[in-house]
Amino acid sequence: MSNDHAKDPLARLPGYALRRAASATMADLAARLHAVELRISDASVLMLIRDRVDMTSTEIGKILDFQSANMVPLLSRLELAGHIKRVPINRKSMAIVLTDRGQELLIQVDSITARFEVELLGRIPEAHRAHFLPALHGLWP
Amino acid sequence: MSNDHAKDPLARLPGYALRRAASATMADLAARLHAVELRISDASVLMLIRDRVDMTSTEIGKILDFQSANMVPLLSRLELAGHIKRVPINRKSMAIVLTDRGQELLIQVDSITARFEVELLGRIPEAHRAHFLPALHGLWP
DNA sequence: TATTGTTATACTCTATAACTATA
DNA sequence: TATAGTTATAGAGTATAACAATA
Secondary structure, eight states: OOSGGGGOGGGGSHHHHHHHHHHHHHHHHHHHHHTTTOOHHHHHHHHHTTTOSOOBHHHHHHHHTOOHHHHHHHHHHHHHTTSEEEEESSSSOEEEEEOHHHHHHHHHHHHHHHHHHHHHHHHSOHHHHHHHHHHHHTTOO | OOSGGGGOGGGGSHHHHHHHHHHHHHHHHHHHHGGGTOOHHHHHHHHHTTTOSOOBHHHHHHHHTOOHHHHHHHHHHHHHTTSEEEEESSSSOEEEEEOHHHHHHHHHHHHHHHHHHHHHHHHSOHHHHHHHHHHHHTTOO
C-alpha cells in the first residue's frame, strides 16, 4: 500500500478501484498514442487487422464491441490519414486492410503499447501480477 | 478460460483487458443505479460524504478525481433532487451534506453496490480473486 | 428477411480557460 | 497571492433510430 488509498474510503470497493485504475491507465495510454495522432480505439483497430485482409467493419466492431454506427467516423479518419484502405469483398461488403503506411505506423504503435503494457504490469506488486489478466477475463463476455 | 477471449487477439494485453473489463462492469453498475436515478459519479459522492458534515466540493473532487468545474452540475442535480444540501462553512466555502432524503437513498445505494460488488468478485475465478484489489491499487495515484 | 454500411442525432463524461469573490 | 466556486465550451465516447443496398 504505497499510495494514498487510505484517504479514500471507496478504494476498498473493487468496482470503484476498477473504475479509477482503468480511467488513470487509459488516460496514460491515450496521451502516449497522441504522439502518433491515434485514439485508443484507432490503435485497437490497427492491431486487430494487422495480418488480416478479410475483416469487415461489422466484424471488427463485433470483436472490439464498437457499434457499427461508431465504426463509420473511426474508419473514415483512418482512411483519410492513409492508414487503411477499403477493399471490396462483394457488392455489399468491404474488407478493411492496412496500407503500407498503416503497416509502418503499426510498428510504432506496437512499440508504444509494448512499453505501456510493461510499465502497467510493473506498477502491479509482483505477488499479484500474474493474477491480473485472468481476473479481468472474468469481467467481460 | 470459459469465454470467447480466444477470438480476440488483443485480449492478451492487460491494458486492453482492463479497458474492456471496466467498460462492461461500469455499464452494468450504471444500469443498476439507474433504478434510483443516479449516475455512478453521483453515487460515489453520496457514499463519500456519508458520515461527513464538513466536506467541500473541492475536497470531494480531489478525492474522487473530478474537476471542480464538473462538480457544479453534479452537485446541482443532487441538490435539486433533494439528496444533499449546502451548509455554509464561511463566506467562501460550503459543506456538502446529506439530507434526510439523501440518507434514505444511501441505504438503497449501499444495497445496490453491495450486491454489485459481490457479483463482480464472483465472476473472478476464485484463485485470482484476492489479488484483484491489491493489483488495481498499483494503477492509480 | 436478415445483414452491411451509413446518416443523423443525442447524451454522458471529461477537460480547459476565464472569471468572481473570499481567504 | 492562493483558493473556492462557477460559467461556458469543446472534445471524446457511446447509444439509438431510421434508412439504402445487397445477401
